[in-house]
Amino acid sequence: MKKPKILISNDDGIFSPGIRALWDAMSEIGDLFVVAPDTERSAVGHAITLTDPLRVVPVHRSGGFEGLAVSGTPSDCAKIAIKSILKEKPDLMISGINLGSNVGTNIIYSGTISAATEGTMLGIPSIAISLDTYMSDDFRGAIKVAKDMANHVLHHGVPRGTLLNVNVPYCPPDEIRGVKITRQGNQYFKDEFEERIDPRGRTYYWMKGNVVDKDESLEFDGKAIRENFVSVTPINFKVTNEAYMDELKGQFPNV
Amino acid sequence: MKKPKILISNDDGIFSPGIRALWDAMSEIGDLFVVAPDTERSAVGHAITLTDPLRVVPVHRSGGFEGLAVSGTPSDCAKIAIKSILKEKPDLMISGINLGSNVGTNIIYSGTISAATEGTMLGIPSIAISLDTYMSDDFRGAIKVAKDMANHVLHHGVPRGTLLNVNVPYCPPDEIRGVKITRQGNQYFKDEFEERIDPRGRTYYWMKGNVVDKDESLEFDGKAIRENFVSVTPINFKVTNEAYMDELKGQFPNV
Numbered sequence: 096m097k098k099p100k101i102l103i104s105n106d107d108g109i110f111s112p113g114i115r116a117l118w119d120a121m122s123e124i125g126d127l128f129v130v131a132p133d134t135e136r137s138a139v140g141h142a143i144t145l146t147d148p149l150r151v152v153p154v155h156r157s158g159g160f161e162g163l164a165v166s167g168t169p170s171d172c173a174k175i176a177i178k179s180i181l182k183e184k185p186d187l188m189i190s191g192i193n194l195g196s197n198v199g200t201n202i203i204y205s206g207t208i209s210a211a212t213e214g215t216m217l218g219i220p221s222i223a224i225s226l227d228t229y230m231s232d233d234f235r236g237a238i239k240v241a242k243d244m245a246n247h248v249l250h251h252g253v254p255r256g257t258l259l260n261v262n263v264p265y266c267p268p269d270e271i272r273g274v275k276i277t278r279q280g281n282q283y284f285k286d287e288f289e290e291r292i293d294p295r296g297r298t299y300y301w302m303k304g305n306v307v308d309k310d311e312s313l314e315f316d317g318k319a320i321r322e323n324f325v326s327v328t329p330i331n332f333k334v335t336n337e338a339y340m341d342e343l344k345g346q347f348p349n350v
Numbered sequence: 351m352k353k354p355k356i357l358i359s360n361d362d363g364i365f366s367p368g369i370r371a372l373w374d375a376m377s378e379i380g381d382l383f384v385v386a387p388d389t390e391r392s393a394v395g396h397a398i399t400l401t402d403p404l405r406v407v408p409v410h411r412s413g414g415f416e417g418l419a420v421s422g423t424p425s426d427c428a429k430i431a432i433k434s435i436l437k438e439k440p441d442l443m444i445s446g447i448n449l450g451s452n453v454g455t456n457i458i459y460s461g462t463i464s465a466a467t468e469g470t471m472l473g474i475p476s477i478a479i480s481l482d483t484y485m486s487d488d489f490r491g492a493i494k495v496a497k498d499m500a501n502h503v504l505h506h507g508v509p510r511g512t513l514l515n516v517n518v519p520y521c522p523p524d525e526i527r528g529v530k531i532t533r534q535g536n537q538y539f540k541d542e543f544e545e546r547i548d549p550r551g552r553t554y555y556w557m558k559g560n561v562v563d564k565d566e567s568l569e570f571d572g573k574a575i576r577e578n579f580v581s582v583t584p585i586n587f588k589v590t591n592e593a594y595m596d597e598l599k600g601q602f603p604n605v
Contacts, residue, residue: 135401137400137401138397138398138399138400139394139395139397140394140395140396140397140398140425140464141395141396141458141459142393142394142395142397142459143393143395143459143557144393144557145392145393145557146390146392148546148554148555148556149543149554149555149556149557150552150553150554150555151553151555170395170459171557174541174543174557175543175555175557178541178542178543179542179543179545179555200471200587202589203396203467203587204396204397204398204425209395212458216455216538247601251601254591254594257591257594274602276595276598276599276602278590278592278595279588279589279590283471286429286433287433287434288404288429288430288433288434290434291403297405298405298406299403299404299405300403300404300405300406300430300434301403301404302398302399302400302404302426302429302430327598327602328590329590329591329594329595329598330589330590330591331589331591332455332458332589333534333589334457334534334585334586334587334588334589335533335534335583335584335585336509336512336584336585336586337533339509339512339584340531340533340584343531343582343584344531346502346506347529347531347582
């Protein structure tokens, strides 16, 4: 049987431990193509690079990991891979494994999700996968989930325009309680800006903040991973507020 | 009567002609606070700046224009303005006037919209406004529309979590045919990458592409502005594919 072609990207950069773990996981399933940012591009949202040229250079890591490093964002990587570098469309795109969950309102900032979104927009079934810790390189649970989800999508497909946002709880693999199909929840960062003075006497600001998550139902992504479930949210970017259309039309009666 | 407080931002930068035109328009309506990127930050999507500090410096332009330039993205500007700089919440946030429309699938890349999205997420009624040309600084039509829409939102409000994405056709003001309440359409860029060789013999790539818009109904944003209507689309970022939830749950029967 012909092996599926799998495109791998991320936002933590091609030298991150998470993409290495993802490569290890996917190498058991398909033929792999890694096209990822040359440096960390976290929280870049769906940025693309229009005003600078992109560079693409080969990267070799131990254990046979081969990839292409792009001087751009996760969206750039997906675009240039699918539209220019690969000769055939991949059967699957998977982005990650991100350190830190991508749930709630914060998914709008996620480079991990933006790579998968771009893949989706270009017609490739796509997955974003994140691990709910910033502190560890123990990807054992996430590797198992990545394999399961990749096989799932290769078998079942996803609707055109929809990606799967997968978040893995940070716990020993045998304590993962199963999969919950979830909705994007309400978790958010309560932003603050810390003012400091640099050695030249000038003011600068660091963005900081705390996570706030009041969701108490397992139907929401953040709550599901806190309870040691894998959270799988189907995401599309149809952003029109359809429910409000009629009221708004009523406010412009002469049109 | 107390004047409304209006926060102005954009993605073309604080020295662009579009934010100047917006300032002129809004100065007839309210007390203005300009917090905008120090340089052009187009196509940055919903990027935020976590790994670098932000600088904030005063900018003075002719005719009384006063503002703060931020060394960050449009989202950063909205966050730092609302959470740190302004003493009170503004009554309205308006982002623009962007050179180039923001319609169809491409709104996901838009810095103009990301500033308004951030305002919306922080509880401020917000508008993004764009003019359908890259080539002109004739903002007469867009200035009139900006005033009308600002007054409209100050009077009617918008639902929490929803912003208005306003696109203005590029035509003489008296040829604008009215307002259409629209849906996000299907317009997209068909991306290509042009390969070049630099003077040192190394390969680089420019992203380029053509707009494709097959929408033929005035219910869609891109078609409306091509027909000289102002397009107003209510946008929210609830991205769960609700219609697909049950089918996906059926694929994980043991959960």
